[in-house]
Amino acid sequence: MTNDLLKVIAGVDTHADTHHVAIITEYGRHVADKEFLAVGSGYRKIIAFITQFGTVIGIGVEGTGSYGAELSRVLTNEGLKVQEVNRPNRQTRRLRGKSDPLDAYQAAESVLADRGTSTPKAKDGPVECLRVLRTARVSAMKARTIAINQIKGILVSAPELVRSKFRGMSSAQLIPALEHSRPAGTLTDPEYATAAVLKILATRYRNLDREISEADDQLAQVLAVHAPMLCDLPGVGTEVASQLLVTMGDNTERIGNEAQFAALTGTAPIPASSGKTTRHRLSHGGDRAANTAIHHVVVSRMATDQRTKDYVVRRTEEGKTKKEIMRCLKRYVSREIYSQITNPKPAPVITDLRPTRQQLGITLRDAAGHFSTWPGTLSRIERGLSRDDNLANEYRSWLTEQNPPEK
Template identity: 30%
Template sequence: MILIGVDPHKSTHTATAVEPASNRQIGSLRIEASLAEYRLLLTWARTWPQRTWAVENANGLGRHLAQWLIARGERVVDVPAAATSRVRELSRGGRRKNDQIDAAAAATVAYLHGDSREVGAEDHTTALALLDERRVNLAQARVRTVNQLHALMRDLLPGGAPAQLSADQAATLLRAVRPTGDVEKVRKDLARDLVAEIRTLDKRLTENSARMQALVEAADSTLMSTPGIGPVMAARLIGRVGRASRFPTAAAFANYAGAAPVEIASADKARHRLSRSGDRQLNSVLHTIAVVQIRMPNSPGHAYYQRKLSEGKTAKEAKRCLKRRLADHVWRVMLGDERRVKSRLTAAA
């Protein structure tokens, strides 16, 4: 088995073949980032029939090359940039750095240190992550547009518009405005443009949500059966987590999501605080689900929250306990969905 480490850059990629048993470099190739050069790289790599590609940052700069290789039947593992940096630091030569050294370090990490992770072909998980990113951008654009509309409405109407302003409400208010000069006419025209933009953004957000729901249902996910988890939250969870099986335990998942409490030193008794590490966007999803369940009287989360309050915990402590419990629940549901889909595919094959 030969490991081919790849140090990717925006315009060039450097590959180094390493013999794992001796950690000896047996070949290196630098290519331009183009399809023709990709084919040249694969032809060069076929010198070694048994090979594995170790691509540094395979979900970033190395994503295109990694997915291109996977589509052609190659085995690819992702190596974090921080891990290759450690290898360079501890190896002979100290802090020396160039593309060939980085590529060799990626291969070394993949074989010796266990920091690598196998990369799979892009699927519905990637599609949901893209839709979620697009939704965040649309929502931010809508907030900016509504704020601009509020600023204009303050100068067009006494007291301005209400805080929760929809496009229809703004259009109704604007119809009552009778501009008396050029300045007010411009303000009203601009406000009409902003109302039209808000309608467009609302339509795109609705379409985005519908596409998310269709993909979640196509993935045979049961996340939406949990109170507080709709299409958007389910899509965000799947897009952020990917395969639940990459976490060996529910505790590992909770730690990754920043939902596992951290013990802090105290002279009187052991105390805990919220973890500030982990995936903060995933933590935000768990927080949203917890808040929604607390407000739903018939939900299991509401009953659990009230039980924790009756035990003497504060509202913050009870919510923290609920987030930790939800992290366990989400991991179990996603793991069950993954296993069910895998078994169905195995049976069909």
């Protein structure tokens, strides 16, 4: 019989086949613990078990992204407050011991103390679709890299008759050449065996390349519906956008502000001063895949975005190293991306630039000469292949000045 006056907290130690559940009161007194099967009927029994002792004010679950994912969804759908709990560190386990009941009680006590807990990802929307699609893409990328490395490794020690056919070819030339080759002979002949294996690996590489392209198209379709404006940011493509959305999760409200997002992506500066040296460095914590994605954005902007180029020049003149400049840029990029995810803003319209220039009879070379830039730079802006809002606005104003008002 439920005691409505008693407030309890549950803790769950999750495993592949079973979950161990422990109950404590709001004052930390141990009440009961029990093991359940990690199946649908087991989840229903868990809900009945934790609600029979009183009002449930919180549930701590270990591994909400793996073994406890489905349980977290079921509990949340029942209106119960679920929090992800970090597993006990080695020092705690060394002192207190290790068992399923102990871990379950520790999860409940972490919720009670508000220590080492966070809001789990919902895993019930488009971002979960992105995560699953990215899983297939990442494995295909790794397998493709392995295939091309094996091809080049075999060619290094291949017989001269085989090596001479493909010597000096780039990867783009090598794969189709190997794929369309027609080795002849027997498997007891090293030349034939080598050529046959190279053809097999080249075919595998081509199939994996096709898988990656299909995954990119699928990711783009989901992004077009869920976050169509995220890729409007300079340097942000399908790969970066999908990874950062996966890092955020379907329930973006679990990240309270852009400072928390920076900490989650490993772009938050932390003090690294000592003695007379005063400096900061980036946090080594957070999601490393998200940090890699932001790093790619920074590298892309340093090469193509004029605003970023000007910033790099200015900070270099101030005595900052390239590593320190990139640290600052990562922080700026994470702030901009968080704002775009939570409050999306469309990119400025640039479709009027090329028709206006052509109507005035101005060549790209003449326009680029006025702005002391390359014609290709303006061409990419006109076609939407790169983004430089400041240059686009100046370009539009200049074109307007070249068009005399009608009398």
